[in-house]
Amino acid sequence: MASVLLPPIPPLTVPPHLRIIDVAGAGRNLVLAERQAEGAVVLVDEPFCHIVHQRFRRFTCDNCYNFTSIDGPNLRFPCSETSSSCGVHYCSASCRSLKKSRHSKVCSLTNLVSSSPRKKKKSSDKALETYVNLLLSAVSNPSPLRYLENCLPETPLTPSTPGKSKRLTTYSSAESTLRTLLPCPLPSGSYSRAVSTSHFNAVGLYDEYGEESGFVLSPLMAMVNHSCYPNCGQYVEDGKVKLRALRDLEVGEEIFYSYVSIGGGTTGEERRKDIEGNWGFVSQPHQSPSRSSKKIANMKGEMSFRQLGNVRSLKL
Numbered sequence: 001m002a003s004v005l006l007p008p009i010p011p012l013t014v015p016p017h018l019r020i021i022d023v024a025g026a027g028r029n030l031v032l033a034e035r036q037a038e039g040a041v042v043l044v045d046e047p048f049c050h051i052v053h054q055r056f057r058r059f060t061c062d063n064c065y066n067f068t069s070i071d072g073p074n075l076r077f078p079c080s081e082t083s084s085s086c087g088v089h090y091c092s093a094s095c096r097s098l099k100k101s102r103h104s105k106v107c108s109l110t111n112l113v114s115s116s117p118r119k120k121k122k123s124s125d126k127a128l129e130t131y132v133n134l135l136l137s138a139v140s141n142p143s144p145l146r147y148l149e150n151c152l153p154e155t156p157l158t159p160s161t162p163g164k165s166k167r168l169t170t171y172s173s174a175e176s177t178l179r180t181l182l183p184c185p186l187p188s189g190s191y192s193r194a195v196s197t198s199h200f201n202a203v204g205l206y207d208e209y210g211e212e213s214g215f216v217l218s219p220l221m222a223m224v225n226h227s228c229y230p231n232c233g234q235y236v237e238d239g240k241v242k243l244r245a246l247r248d249l250e251v252g253e254e255i256f257y258s259y260v261s262i263g264g265g266t267t268g269e270e271r272r273k274d275i276e277g278n279w280g281f282v283s284q285p286h287q288s289p290s291r292s293s294k295k296i297a298n299m300k301g302e303m304s305f306r307q308l309g310n311v312r313s314l315k316l
């Protein structure tokens with residue numbers, strides 16, 4: 001059989017003050033090459049693709065992820081594609097025009113895979129819809145889809161446990177659905193592999209009540225490991241995923257944030273159990289809990305719950 005030559009995976013661009021290192025037992029992580037003062041924005045990363053769940057599209061800007069109250073009127077700028085009913089909205093005319101060329105490639109398809117919001121959906125249908133829409137967002141990105149493969153850890157998902165096998169089936173179904181919707185130049189398996197990176201790396205978007213309104217895949221953020229006592233806080237602002245230093249950080253320090261919410265008054269011990277139960281890895285404290293907890297408390301005072309939303313483990 002003739003082998004298919006895949007285009008190479010484009011390398012990640014890492015800013016000069018950061019390096020990617022390999023950590024025994026924890027895979028890759030980012031380490032600082034320059035000192036950062038408390039409060040400094042340590043990382044700004046542009047998501048490669050995103051999904052805003054259908055129910056939240058009227059309230060969450062599809063370009064910058066700014067959101068309005070779900071109890072109030074819709075965002076003012078709906079998608080302007082002719083006869084569109086994709087539900088996508090924007091917070092400003094400039095957000096709409098910035099996203100126009102990318103969204104117009106998949107607008108009608110987005111609508112095709114979204115069943116009626118009023119109909120009660122099975123969770124498997126919802127999951128499939130989510131991953132097809134995530135793939136549509138990924139293929140509308142002018143950057144090559146293979147870029148996402150940078151986010152795959154060395155140990156990929158294998159069908160060894162029932163939960164994982166269900167996810168792998170959903171990723172394959174999402175790829176099959178995508179192939180019925182539009183021409184897909186990459187060989188079989190490429191799209192499901194790309195979307196499977198969301199299992200390890202999805203960064204959640206949240207509404208004002210803390211309910212997940214969607215998620216993004218952001219390649220550099222996908223390199224950052226978890227700590228139950230983090231030295232950085234993660235938030236989403238102006239369409240970018242960002243990390244802010246919770247204390248002064250020295251050259252050579254690894255950067256960490258908490259994958260589970262630090263916004264709901266959780267303790268480090270509760271976060272550790274959540275990570276173990278839902279993510280399947282054991283997290284060691286990376287600094288004195290008391291020092292870190294104080295900074296988290298300060299940060300909570302400054303930032304909304306939504307901004308403190310974190311990567312979540314995807315549950316089907």
Ligand SMILES: C[S@@+](CC[C@H](N)C(=O)[O-])C[C@H]1O[C@@H](n2cnc3c(N)ncnc32)[C@H](O)[C@@H]1O
Pocket residue numbers: 025026027028029151152153154200201221222223224225226227279281282283284
């Ligand atoms: C967002 S990725 C982080 C980058 C990852 N280390 C890599 O090499 O691609 C999340 C995955 O990293 C690993 N990880 C993150 N934090 C960890 C920690 N504190 N201890 C052990 N493994 C960790 C887990 O396998 C997790 O599913």
